[in-house]
Structure formats: structure tokens, C-alpha cells
Amino acid sequence: MKLATYKDGSRDGQLVVVSRDLxxxxxxxxxxxxxxxxxxxxxxxxxxLQDLSSALNSGKARHAFPFDPAMxxxxxxxxxxxxxxxxWLHHAALLGDTPDAGVPDDLRAAPTMHQGGSDDLLGxxxxxxxxxxxxxxxxxxxxxxxxxxxxxxxxxxxALDGIRLVMLSNGIVLREPARAGQxxxxxxxxxxxxxxxxxxxVTPDELGEAWAGGRAHLTVQCHWNSKRFGLCxxxxxxxxxxxxxxxxxCRTRRVRAGTIVNAGPVxxxxxxxxxxxxxxxxxxxxxxxxxxxxTLLDGQPSTGFMRFGDTVRIESRGRDGHSVFGxxxxxxxxxxxxxxxxxxxxxDEALQQA
Amino acid sequence: MKLATYKDGSRDGQLVVVSRDLxxxxxxxxxxxxxxxxxxxxxxxxxxLQDLSSALNSGKARHAFPFDPAMxxxxxxxxxxxxxxxxWLHHAALLGDTPDAGVPDDLRAAPTMHQGGSDDLLGxxxxxxxxxxxxxxxxxxxxxxxxxxxxxxxxxxxALDGIRLVMLSNGIVLREPARAGQxxxxxxxxxxxxxxxxxxxVTPDELGEAWAGGRAHLTVQCHWNSKRFGLCxxxxxxxxxxxxxxxxxCRTRRVRAGTIVNAGPVxxxxxxxxxxxxxxxxxxxxxxxxxxxxTLLDGQPSTGFMRFGDTVRIESRGRDGHSVFGxxxxxxxxxxxxxxxxxxxxxDEALQQA
Numbered sequence: 078m079k080l081a082t083y084k085d086g087s088r089d090g091q092l093v094v095v096s097r098d099l100x101x102x103x104x105x106x107x108x109x110x111x112x113x114x115x116x117x118x119x120x121x122x123x124x125x126l127q128d129l130s131s132a133l134n135s136g137k138a139r140h141a142f143p144f145d146p147a148m149x150x151x152x153x154x155x156x157x158x159x160x161x162x163x164x165w166l167h168h169a170a171l172l173g174d175t176p177d178a179g180v181p182d183d184l185r186a187a188p189t190m191h192q193g194g195s196d197d198l199l200g201x202x203x204x205x206x207x208x209x210x211x212x213x214x215x216x217x218x219x220x221x222x223x224x225x226x227x228x229x230x231x232x233x234x235x236a237l238d239g240i241r242l243v244m245l246s247n248g249i250v251l252r253e254p255a256r257a258g259q260x261x262x263x264x265x266x267x268x269x270x271x272x273x274x275x276x277x278x279v280t281p282d283e284l285g286e287a288w289a290g291g292r293a294h295l296t297v298q299c300h301w302n303s304k305r306f307g308l309c310x311x312x313x314x315x316x317x318x319x320x321x322x323x324x325x326x327c328r329t330r331r332v333r334a335g336t337i338v339n340a341g342p343v344x345x346x347x348x349x350x351x352x353x354x355x356x357x358x359x360x361x362x363x364x365x366x367x368x369x370x371x372t373l374l375d376g377q378p379s380t381g382f383m384r385f386g387d388t389v390r391i392e393s394r395g396r397d398g399h400s401v402f403g404x405x406x407x408x409x410x411x412x413x414x415x416x417x418x419x420x421x422x423x424x425d426e427a428l429q430q431a
Numbered sequence: 432m433k434l435a436t437y438k439d440g441s442r443d444g445q446l447v448v449v450s451r452d453l454x455x456x457x458x459x460x461x462x463x464x465x466x467x468x469x470x471x472x473x474x475x476x477x478x479x480l481q482d483l484s485s486a487l488n489s490g491k492a493r494h495a496f497p498f499d500p501a502m503x504x505x506x507x508x509x510x511x512x513x514x515x516x517x518x519w520l521h522h523a524a525l526l527g528d529t530p531d532a533g534v535p536d537d538l539r540a541a542p543t544m545h546q547g548g549s550d551d552l553l554g555x556x557x558x559x560x561x562x563x564x565x566x567x568x569x570x571x572x573x574x575x576x577x578x579x580x581x582x583x584x585x586x587x588x589x590a591l592d593g594i595r596l597v598m599l600s601n602g603i604v605l606r607e608p609a610r611a612g613q614x615x616x617x618x619x620x621x622x623x624x625x626x627x628x629x630x631x632x633v634t635p636d637e638l639g640e641a642w643a644g645g646r647a648h649l650t651v652q653c654h655w656n657s658k659r660f661g662l663c664x665x666x667x668x669x670x671x672x673x674x675x676x677x678x679x680x681c682r683t684r685r686v687r688a689g690t691i692v693n694a695g696p697v698x699x700x701x702x703x704x705x706x707x708x709x710x711x712x713x714x715x716x717x718x719x720x721x722x723x724x725x726t727l728l729d730g731q732p733s734t735g736f737m738r739f740g741d742t743v744r745i746e747s748r749g750r751d752g753h754s755v756f757g758x759x760x761x762x763x764x765x766x767x768x769x770x771x772x773x774x775x776x777x778x779d780e781a782l783q784q785a
Contacts, residue, residue, distance in 0.1 A: 158548055183615070189615055229560070230766065330551065333550035333551045336550050
């Protein structure tokens, strides 16, 4: 089934069930109001939501309405935990100390992970509001899962059973504060503003064969200002699958229902041509990686970062051509009100001034 | 007023109002069930809880009952955000690269902060359940606040207005995974198991003159296995006050109601004697600091870390001698069930074997 949370003026929104093709939706009010409620007691609520989903998909839900992604908050608008794990090591290597050397062994040995903010998660069409456009504003397309309770010491396989829902995410990173924070012992709080999520979160079974081995074998499309930036493969090059990321997280503590595990940005391995020159034909899921590639190939980056007024769109389509999660489509803008437009000068005044 | 959350088998517990002297309590059921509800709409709920608090303190609350800290979950049993900030720089310096050099300038310039887990916060008497006792188990006594909504870019003074409640905290750190995580770019997820909080959270006005300049001017008492370990002053040496920590956090994003800002461990400046030798007469609020001091004075640490079966008690008393927040009193124990006691050998069998 596919679930979304509709804006209703509250902090947690209203849970809706969405049809497989994202055309229609139905309030889950009769079952549960909020997604966290469902996650807290999944075995009780999920079958009821599944019934509603089946009715909706077969056109038999009585109060269905057209689904509008712009009405969506993040599927889980605030979460009790969110972590970000490095799963695509080609990306991590390109942004590391030795981008030329491929993926170092220590990255392969165990995932790198850090806690992220989860008090304020953005809906797919919410603007990214920032104080400054000169801080190296970068998007980051990734896959995220929402978990149920997972026991301390769970194996990767056990942890996989705890995955309830899968989503797309856009993890905005401010690269300047990130660099400064890295120098101060990885203080990420100023480099990671609110993360956004796709309109719907889907149960793994909705992905069919694309969900295999704890990975979503899907292409993640990224567009920056409507221009294609990446058609990245989220499956093949994901070194640590979600079960491994979760096992890393719950090594010394239990994980509670409603935890979001973000993996990203997606990053693919380079292709080496007959001339021995590497290329990245699938593009990138974040700007920093593209700049790292440019630096590697040309000695310096030629792509700048995002500015106010820019947009980023992240989406994934199944084999049937349908959008799986709906699209993240965000505008980057200032936290200051727009300056008032200059007052039009009356024609006679203009004449007098001339 | 003083608020606590009673265990009731649910994930969020039941909100209770506690008398100033911690002797009695009263369910807040008629007003709100959960603390997060109150934080979401503080101006609506706080006056009603204040009325109940006044009635309780004057002995007029009709259904008051004896308050039992062992019944408490964390005041906020799960939170949408938790951050840990370095506020006591003498502590940070002792654990840094140059413990002999005092507090370096870069630590004074801006707080160091990282996101922490908040899906599973422990009550004051909950055991600390861990998979391994050889990982350098350390306690960490600190002060924490729970905030309301704070705007992006808020000044330290504006941020102070967002503080709703003050608590004591015990931030368990596993020093071995912490060292390994540091080497891997400060991956804290395996070194920071669940954090515990005092039985009650109090509004800043309950601290009277002890709440000044965004700091709690209180002595934090730490006992390890019932032996005094520290009587640390949480006020004087707190370099960054809570408003400054919060302003650091909300520099590039807004902060939403129910965010916990942990500061700690408390650490005090050394005293230099007539012989020029430094000493730390107030003791320590964590073991790692004591070991750093021992290393500095004697060339090597003589204090070990905690083992299964150890206890830690953290409390703070006001000038009237009363416990302000109640005591955190935790047992460290294994996540594995106790091995069964060896079966007693029957006397005749023992004789036969002999």
C-alpha cells in the first residue's frame, strides 16, 4: 500500500491511503489519524489500511478524491529518530580525501552514519527556506525507510524485517558549514537543514521485484531547474543495504518505531572507456559529486551550487512508467520577505524627470 | 511547576504534575495526557497545569497521590529532536588533543554540537542495558532543556525565551566505540546508547535565582556505586549558556517544539595550589574526565570504567536541601538473561564424588 499525510494545519497532518497509480486518495480517519500511530501498532493497523488500499485500487472506496502531492506533508512529518548512512561508496569516495583512488577499504568495512534532525521534515513541494544563498546549497537524492521496533543487536536480516515503508528523500546539505563542521569534529547541525520526502511512502511489496536484498533497484531521476542532472541507479552500487545500515545503528541500542533511515545521495561507479578515461554516464544525485568529478577530470569544478529561485525535482518511475513515490519538487528561497517591487513611476513624472 | 510522565505501558506514558517538594503528584488527565501535547500548544496548556500545580502545592488537589520516581519514564519519553552541545569547555579541553594546554580558542569561539538519538529516552530508574561491559562504559551528568518552537536565526536571547523545561540528564557514552567513531568522522551512533533523564522536568521559574543568564547555577552530585564522584558546579564554568547553544542549532533551520538540548557533562576549572600543582576539588561528572586528570597528573589513568552491576546516581539539591529534579539512579546491566544459578549438588552425590 501507499500512504501519505495531508496538510490540515496541525503538526502531524492527516493520514491518507493513496492508490497505486497516485491518482486517487482516501482519508484513513476511520482507522488512524497519524502515521506514527500506525507505526506504533503496525500489526493492528496495517491490515485495515491494506483493506482500504485494495478498495481504493479497485475503484470501490466510497469517499476517494483526486490525490494532490502539493497537499502533502512528509509521510512522517516529524519523527522520533532519523539517521543518515553512507551506502553508496563511490559517492563517499569522490567526496573523500583521495577521490582519485577509488573506494578505500575502511569505507567498505562498516557504514558511516550520523544522527539527523527530525523535528521538522518537509513535504515534497515545501520550499527550502534558508538564510543565505552563498553557503554552497546542495540537494541530495536518496532512498529512505521508516522502521518499526528493532531489537538491540539485530542482524542485518532481522533488521530488514523491521522495514515498514520506503520513500524518496532530498537531503539538503550546505557545503560551506559542512566543511567548517567537519573541521570541528563533524558538527552537522548547521549544514543539514530540514530534509524533504516524497509525497507517498510505500510498503516494500509495492516495489515488486525492484525491492531485493534490502535495496530499491530503481532509477532515481534528478532535475535541477528542469534540466536533467542524474538518472542514477539506486540498486547496483548500494554497498550497504538497509538491513546492514540498521544493524549498524542498533549495535548498542534498540531502535524504536518511526525511525527514519536515510541513505544517500545515490552515487554510481564510473565507466572506463577504451581510452582509459573515466566517465559517469548516469550523472549525479548531488552537486558536490559532480564538482568532485569535474575537479578530477578538469582540475577544477565548473558547476556552481544552488541559488535562491532554483528548483530541484526528484522522482522514480517503475517499469510501467508510473511514478512510484510521486515527485519531490522544491524551490530554494530566502527566509526574508521579498523586497517590495519598485513603485511604478507615473508617466508624467517620468516625463518631468527626463 | 514540575512535570513528570508516569509509566502506563504505552510509549508516551501519562503526564503528571508533581509538588515542589516531590512528595505528591496528580494526573494531568483532565488537561493533557502527554507532555508533547503540552509542548505543541504551551500557551494553552501551561496555565491550566500551573493551576493544578498551585492546588497540589497548597495541599488542595483532590486526587493527589504519593510521588514515586521509580514509576517515571523520562519526562519526554521520546522526542522529535535531541542535540548534545559542548558547554563546559574545561571538560572538553581535558578530553581533547592537548589536555595540558587549557581551553583552546577554537572551543571558545562556537559550541560543538551533534544530533543525538531521541526515539528511546530512559526514565530515571530504568536500567542501562548494554551488550558488552568492556566497551568503556561511562556516565555523563548534565543539564538539559526542552524547548518550544524557535525561529531560524534566533539570537541567544530570543532562543532563551523558547526554553520550557529544565532537567538533569545522564548521557551514557561508550568510550571505545566513541574513539573508533571519532576516527571515522564522528560516527556517534554506536557510542551513545539511550540517554536518561531526571524524574521531573521543571519550568525555569522553579529554580528561582539559580536560573540566571541561561544557566542553572546548581551543584550536580554524582555517585558511582554509592561513592561520591563529583559535586560539580553547573553554573560558573558553563561557557555557552543554553540560549547560545540553541542559537547555534537554529542558525540555518527552525527548531520545533519538543526539542531536547543536552549540555554536558558538567566540568569545572582546576584550582592551582601554592605549589603550582593543579587539582580538581569538585570531582568529575564523568569517568573519562577523571581518567584524563589522572593521566595529566600521574602519567596514566588509575580509574576503570563501569561494569555490569554498577550503579550511578545523579541529583541536584536546592538551597533548601530539597532535591530539585529528583534523582537519576541507574543500574548498568547486560542485555543477556542472567545465567541460571548452578544446580545445588545433592549431599549424597557430593559424597559419592568425593
